[in-house]
Amino acid sequence: MITGTKQEDAAASFEPLRPKLMRVAYRMLGSVHDAEDVVQEAFLRWMNTDRGEIREPEAFLRRTVTRLCLDQLKSARHQRETYVGPWLPDPIVEEQEVEDVTLPLMLALERLSPLERAVFLLHDVFGVAFDEVAVTIQRDPAACRQLAARARDHVREARPRFQMEQQRGLELAEAFFKASRGGDMQSLGAMLAADVSLHADGGGKRPAIPYPILGFDAVMKLFERVAALFSKTQFVRAGFINGLPGFVTLEADGELQTTALEIEDGKVAAIYVVRNPDKLKHLH
Template sequence: MAEIGHADAAASFDPLRPKLIRVAYRMLGSVADAEDVVQEAFIRWMGAERGAVREPEAFLRRTVTRLCLDQLKSARRKRETYVGPWLPDPVVEEEEEEDVTLPLMLALERLSPLERAAFLLHDVFGLEFEEVAKTIRRDPAACRQLATRARTHVRQARPRYQVDRQHGIELAEAFFAASRSGDMKALGAMLTADVSVHADGGGKRAAATAPIFGFDAVMKVHEGLAALFRDNGSKLVRAGFINGLPGFVTLEADGELQTTALEIEDGKVAAIYVVRNPDKLRHLH
């Protein structure tokens, strides 16, 4: 009987799993943590009175969101001791995902857990405030206030410059070629005057421990990197969209993967986001 119950729970849960992981990942910024939360939700689903649940998707979304809120409290403490800039785990997408880009995910980090939940559930996933209220156990008026406050904080992080898929991939491939070959003239022509680099090594691989700002500083860094790439190599695995931004995955000389995502403004690269922390790249293997 237990096996029948397990199969029954899985049959109703598995079609919803990708949606639930999407919610959890956007709440937490970590693929592994999102998968753990969704698995915990499945365990709770197995033990629930499923016959009494009229809307399994709403029930499970509430469960996942509440588990994420609990996790965010401890995640915030970990971030305070994180070595260097923190970036969300890179997700390489088949298509450009415009709802939550990497800059927006970084802006969400500055919100309280409840603001983050209200904003994502209402503004991104399109839920009515009555449903948001049930999920985070606040009244609808409070949820409206939370979402409004969140919107004010993240407004600047919404994508202002849309890049079509093909053009974005071409830009990413051109950036890879110029940065690896040491063609500084071609690279410089791609960058805005106030370009920045944000590299997440997590203290586990070499990376700048603070963001680098400005054209001259970024060019100097890439001149140094070009010499390293010449001696050690850097192989393009694939180009695509990473957290909604054009970018690429590379295999570096140390045998580890790396992702580079490019924020584009008016056809030029305004920010470069590099993830080198191997813990954040395991799912890409």
């Protein structure tokens, strides 16, 4: 039986590490709810661990979280295959740009095996040495290096190629909102790249285009078609959504929505819209 004092001691040593563990879990799973469940399970295990024998609590807990995520990814892969329409990770909205794992990179991570994903994130993103990665995933360091190399080959194109000043990114996002919601198709068209794409995640819970819209003409036709509905949208806030400039809106149906913009050479190259209410609960 765990006494109140032991539980308090466990919480005191765990809570400062919770944000770091959430970062690992969320980037592994792409789901805020699932990441919270994994981190909470790690805490329960931490309470039942002989903590006096643990020399490096952060490394121990990171290993625990990673292994729990690997177990979770086995079922998550099936869920992705049966998901209605395009799947996008839960939107994380932040005041400042976070450059380690942007939304396009998270989508690229979906193409990796669970072990490749774990090795890439731990080593290339979080800077964990291969020796520790090897202990975490129970492979030798040489195998971990091979997994990392394969992962890099898959995600290379998803790495940001164009750096943009943060304030400029937010300004473009707000201009995009005003043009798209105000029906100013001329201004909107001036912002879009020729090969722009639009990806909308409704998860079968709210109306959304069930496939990516590709190309300038197709994207413009869509915005022209929904202009009247968009006019009822309320702006909530601008911010960086999974590392991309974007905004949160309250839509005509009374539900929240996030829109993230991938910008290349000053033009909007991709638009990522999350409408699935299950993925927006944490924003309320």
